Amino acid sequence: MTPDANAPAASSFSRRSLLATGLAVPAATALGTPAAAAAQDAGAQQDARSPGRSGRVDPDSPRFTLAVLPDTQYLFDGDSADPAPVRAALRWLRRNRTAENIVFLAQLGDLTEHGTEEEIALAARVWDEELPTGGRGDLPYSVLAGNHDVSGDDRRGPTPYLDGFGPGRFAAVPTFRGASPDGYHTWHVFRAGGREWLLLAMDWRASAAGTAWAAGVLDAHPHLPAILTTHEFVAADEQGAASLSEYGATLWEELVRGRDQVFLTLNGHFWPVGRTVLVNDAGHEVQAHLTNYQDQYYGGAGTIRLYRFDLARGVVDVETFSPWLLSVPEDERTPLQQQGVERTGDLDRFSFPLVADERFAGFAPPVLPDPRPASAVVTADTAAYWRFDGTGGGVEGSVVGAGTVVRDLTGNGNDVTARLVGAGTAGALTWSADHHPAAPAHASLRFDGHKGPDGGAVLETGPDAPVNSSTFLDGFTIEVFLKLPDPFVGDHAWMGVLSWEGNNGDAGKTSGYTTEEPTCSLNVTSEWFLQFVLYPEVDDVNPTSWSHALVPGRWTHVAIVNDGERTVVHVDGSRTARNPSTRARGIATLGKPFAIGATQSDEQFGQGFYGWIGDVRISSRALEVTEFLTAR
Numbered sequence: 001m002t003p004d005a006n007a008p009a010a011s012s013f014s015r016r017s018l019l020a021t022g023l024a025v026p027a028a029t030a031l032g033t034p035a036a037a038a039a040q041d042a043g044a045q046q047d048a049r050s051p052g053r054s055g056r057v058d059p060d061s062p063r064f065t066l067a068v069l070p071d072t073q074y075l076f077d078g079d080s081a082d083p084a085p086v087r088a089a090l091r092w093l094r095r096n097r098t099a100e101n102i103v104f105l106a107q108l109g110d111l112t113e114h115g116t117e118e119e120i121a122l123a124a125r126v127w128d129e130e131l132p133t134g135g136r137g138d139l140p141y142s143v144l145a146g147n148h149d150v151s152g153d154d155r156r157g158p159t160p161y162l163d164g165f166g167p168g169r170f171a172a173v174p175t176f177r178g179a180s181p182d183g184y185h186t187w188h189v190f191r192a193g194g195r196e197w198l199l200l201a202m203d204w205r206a207s208a209a210g211t212a213w214a215a216g217v218l219d220a221h222p223h224l225p226a227i228l229t230t231h232e233f234v235a236a237d238e239q240g241a242a243s244l245s246e247y248g249a250t251l252w253e254e255l256v257r258g259r260d261q262v263f264l265t266l267n268g269h270f271w272p273v274g275r276t277v278l279v280n281d282a283g284h285e286v287q288a289h290l291t292n293y294q295d296q297y298y299g300g301a302g303t304i305r306l307y308r309f310d311l312a313r314g315v316v317d318v319e320t321f322s323p324w325l326l327s328v329p330e331d332e333r334t335p336l337q338q339q340g341v342e343r344t345g346d347l348d349r350f351s352f353p354l355v356a357d358e359r360f361a362g363f364a365p366p367v368l369p370d371p372r373p374a375s376a377v378v379t380a381d382t383a384a385y386w387r388f389d390g391t392g393g394g395v396e397g398s399v400v401g402a403g404t405v406v407r408d409l410t411g412n413g414n415d416v417t418a419r420l421v422g423a424g425t426a427g428a429l430t431w432s433a434d435h436h437p438a439a440p441a442h443a444s445l446r447f448d449g450h451k452g453p454d455g456g457a458v459l460e461t462g463p464d465a466p467v468n469s470s471t472f473l474d475g476f477t478i479e480v481f482l483k484l485p486d487p488f489v490g491d492h493a494w495m496g497v498l499s500w501e502g503n504n505g506d507a508g509k510t511s512g513y514t515t516e517e518p519t520c521s522l523n524v525t526s527e528w529f530l531q532f533v534l535y536p537e538v539d540d541v542n543p544t545s546w547s548h549a550l551v552p553g554r555w556t557h558v559a560i561v562n563d564g565e566r567t568v569v570h571v572d573g574s575r576t577a578r579n580p581s582t583r584a585r586g587i588a589t590l591g592k593p594f595a596i597g598a599t600q601s602d603e604q605f606g607q608g609f610y611g612w613i614g615d616v617r618i619s620s621r622a623l624e625v626t627e628f629l630t631a632r
Contacts, residue, residue, distance in 0.1 A: 055098035062311035064192040070268040074299030077113035085302025085324035090130035092323035103192040108268035109146025109231030124164035140175040142201035146231040153205035154184040198224040204231035233267035236274020240347040268292040314355035320348040372440040374409040384414040387441035392431020421455030429457035436481040436555035438630040449608025456608020458598040471537040473586040475564040475622040481614030486553025492610040493526030496599025502590035509535040511542040516602040519588040537586030546578040563622040
């Protein structure tokens, strides 16, 4: 039942891709016999003589994987040893490193059952052969001692474990940064997601000196997000609810709780598996996960976990499976083998949130781009450009009163003036330093619009502004940064973001459901979708574009691009669906003001925008995504 050694590696992690991944490790045919196990080990060793490099990873991709290998002690147990499952696990990780962007492997202790010289030597040989170190494409890793590898605390002195897995093993591993004086604790730094991450691999029992050493490592690198791996930290009940062990509580109090940079802890030792979320002194979550399958079929069958970080989505997806059992053809697996291939319970396959900029802000605040001057984003094709860093005196929450003028920075004369909508109060428009991270100006205006008599506020061009009559027959791009409040309170359905004033009926347009809406407007629906309504200068049609639902509390960049033939709406640089193919040339403007923060009905403003609006730019041609305000 040896799998095809030439089978392709998985291109992305999924159940099907795993099943298709080849493993050049002999599978379990007569698993119960020592002779069969020895034959498997010999075959694996022979194949391991030229294991090949594991391949490169992308250290700047927002998607990367941290691999975890828990207790393997029953597979290195005197004359019952069978390293084949561990070989399969290590080999799978090495061969799939590039495809899965595996940046690091963390082992969680109890490599062996008794910690004897023979068991440690066998384990060391397996790791040496399957994960060679020193090459640029090699998979970096950490190993730590469990209670079956050693006894007592880190003051125990020399041991076979230290001979096989002490600091000397990691000298050629590029992520290795150092070890405690006793050699039983190590620390590592790997690069992933465009930043550096610190991982502590601590002995199963740290003395006061060992804990102080670990604290010193963290304190010397306060800006690095940190992962603590140790053999014991939390234990779980039969339902998987985890809580600190007695020793874990000591580490929590003395090492983790007061150091905000530790966001994840990983340990083995106990079973069943479990997890919990602790809250540190900064009020932030610390994920604490227990991973150990030694009580399961074949000592856990070399089960591994993949922690798949996706910083773009702000989530970590966790998967658990046995590469060794995956190497057995599906139709030849026994019932126990089939059950152990993948573990899909809530404690084995799950996700947890990790919005890095928010979680790490207390010790590593994000480095935001510097603001860009207007000259950097105003070109010969820019018809109008408004930004608000020169408004409000730079004081958060300061009122931007009626009559305040915001200059058109193109110099084309499209200045806008603030006025209240209906019986809007003076606080309906205020200044804010809040802004989209990629916005040229690090400022915005907060519109507090409502339905009813106190409608809010709006910014309008003067009666002679050139943009009032511009038809843009050769195409246009309208860009705006906006953010909805979170929580989103009240009924603000169909509020306007920007528009040209006047009724479409006055422009001779009859194709819409009414003749009393503006000829061009961007609005937010009751479901938080964007709606772009256009009555072109040419043809009596009404092509309307729609986006997906906006997320309250998150800045969004919107770009409406018309090439003289049709319109396409982009949100955060991505083309949206529901852009009609109807020909749309030009904008049927009526010479009436352009408005920011509201949309009229029958030439009356009924409500203002509710949220923040940042830079607004109108260009007289269709821009490429690389030319948007978000580009650098």
